[in-house]
Amino acid sequence: MxxxxxxxxxxxxxxxxxxxxxxxxxxxxxxxxxxxxxxxxxxxxxxxxxxxxxxxxxxxxxxxxxxxxxxxxxxxxxxxxxxxxxxxxxxxxxxxxxxxxxxxxxxxxxxxxxxxxxxxxxxxGRILNIHPALLPSFAGAKGGLDALNYGIKITGCTVHFVDEIMDHGPVIIQAAVPHKAGESLDELMQRIHKLEHRIYPQAVQWLAEDRLSLKDRVVYLKENSKSEKLASLGNQELSFLVSPPLEKF
The missing domain is CATH 3.40.50.170 (Formyl transferase, N-terminal domain)
Incomplete structure (x- = not known):
């Protein structure tokens, strides 16, 4: 690099x-x-x-x-x-x-x-944020808690560009995790944070490589033949869906 x-x-x-x-x-x-x-x-x-x-x-x-x-x-x-x-x-x-x-x-x-x-x-166009929920659902300072209290079955985290409305800017990447009935907020947030620590650097790297473009609120990722996509995070206990797919640094 x-x-x-x-x-x-x-x-x-x-x-x-x-x-x-x-x-x-x-x-x-x-x-x-x-x-x-x-x-x-x-x-x-x-x-x-x-x-x-x-x-x-x-x-x-x-x-x-x-x-x-x-x-x-x-x-x-x-x-x-x-x-x-x-x-x-x-x-x-x-x-x-x-x-x-x-x-x-x-x-x-x-x-x-x-x-x-x-x-x-x-x-x-150069400000990034990460939010502990799947936007546009559960925007705001207590996104994780609001999602849990609502009784959701799937939640996660979102990296997005920042605009003048809170938690509103165009989405770059999202990762989903299941919420288990009776699970505490701390238990849920531990899994969300694990994915935050993976998808946020990924979004930053895409921006550094000048591979992100925006049209009509949709963020497009330019393909890179040198990038190797990952099938999983290597943790069988962590059920998740990430889009766009993660790449190896």
Whole structure:
């Protein structure tokens, strides 16, 4: 692997998906260069994970800013310092001084804040999120719990592009798991998280390879003759369905 897609990860809590990305990046299995980890929670363990991996961090409470947009504008400035420029045109003294941007991405990994319109427009088409349910069902902060309480038999996780509506953007990849009657939320989420840690890096890798395209809300994956599809995760106890099919890194 040669080209590494620059990325910024936004996280609010434990950062297990971040750790998966760090581990795969360190093993040279992912075409990713994490430039910065941002959190709206200065105590988030995700920041510790980043520091342990010698990744630059920025953590400030959103409560110390006067508005959602004010916080996000500060985050945008930090992201641009990290080398991932926004899509916004830069005008000074009446002249367009917009810089050529590196093709990077913003990865939301348990980021418990709605992004402002300003942020989404700044990085339009380059923001990824993962949600612990099969969208469009059970959107929102408690997707896993809402699905369980509803009595579903199948749930899972979804990686999608982010737009201005919560958990609404075009779907890149989904993975399904069964819910067993009487199973606790923790038991269910353990299996969902296992798949999150597989499909999120997969989506990131496809983006890094410039194989994703979008038309009328449908995300298309360009075939790659060098990619080897996987039949399973190698765990017979884990019943699942993943679409598009997983590939070997």
């Amino acid at each position: 040669t080209h590494k897609m620059p990325a910024v990860v936004l996280a609010s809590g434990n950062g297990s998906n971040l750790q998966t990305l760090i581990d795969l990046k360190s093993a040279n299995k992912l075409d990713l260069d994490i430039k910065l980890v941002v959190s709206n929670n200065p105590e988030a363990f995700a920041l510790e994970r980043a520091k342990n991996a010698k990744i630059t961090t920025w953590g400030k409470s959103h409560k110390s800013f006067e508005s959602r947009e004010a916080f996000d504008l500060n985050v945008i400035a930090e992201i641009e310092k990290a080398g991932i420029l926004s899509n916004q045109k830069l005008i000074a003294d009446g002249k367009d001084i917009t810089k050529s941007s590196q093709v990077g991405c913003i990865i939301l990994a348990g980021y418990m804040r709605l992004l402002s319109t300003a942020f989404i427009q700044a990085f339009s």
